Amino acid sequence: MQPPTPPASAQGHAPAQVMFDRGELLLILSVYGRMVAAGEWRDYGISGLRDMAVFSVFRRSAEHPLYRIEKRPRLRARQGMYSVVGMDGRVLKRGHDLRAVLRVLERKLIRVVD
Numbered sequence: 001m002q003p004p005t006p007p008a009s010a011q012g013h014a015p016a017q018v019m020f021d022r023g024e025l026l027l028i029l030s031v032y033g034r035m036v037a038a039g040e041w042r043d044y045g046i047s048g049l050r051d052m053a054v055f056s057v058f059r060r061s062a063e064h065p066l067y068r069i070e071k072r073p074r075l076r077a078r079q080g081m082y083s084v085v086g087m088d089g090r091v092l093k094r095g096h097d098l099r100a101v102l103r104v105l106e107r108k109l110i111r112v113v114d
Contacts, residue, residue, distance in 0.1 A: 019048040031102050
């Protein structure tokens with residue numbers, strides 16, 4: 001009988017998982033906070049997957065996400081690793097700079113005043 005295989009972390013390499021770093025989360029949560037204060041958003045979820053990290057935004061927690069902010073390091077050299085995806089799956093903005101990509105969401109805060 002063979003001894004059990006130690007977990008991946010004990011073998012010297014952790015399983016690959018993409019997550020947002022502190023600076024990225026500060027930018028995202030800044031936009032999120034303004035949208036919550038405006039009454040547009042109410043809940044969020046964060047997922048760290050093997051090939052991407054996702055910050056999902058909800059109007060109510062029982063719904064599908066209104067927007068997904070995605071980080072895909074694999075696309076770093078091409079279109080950019082950050083993107084904002086709408087509820088229907090369309091990519092609203094993609095780029096290399098997270099701050100510039102998040103501006104597409106800030107346009108939702110601008111309203112016409114009568």
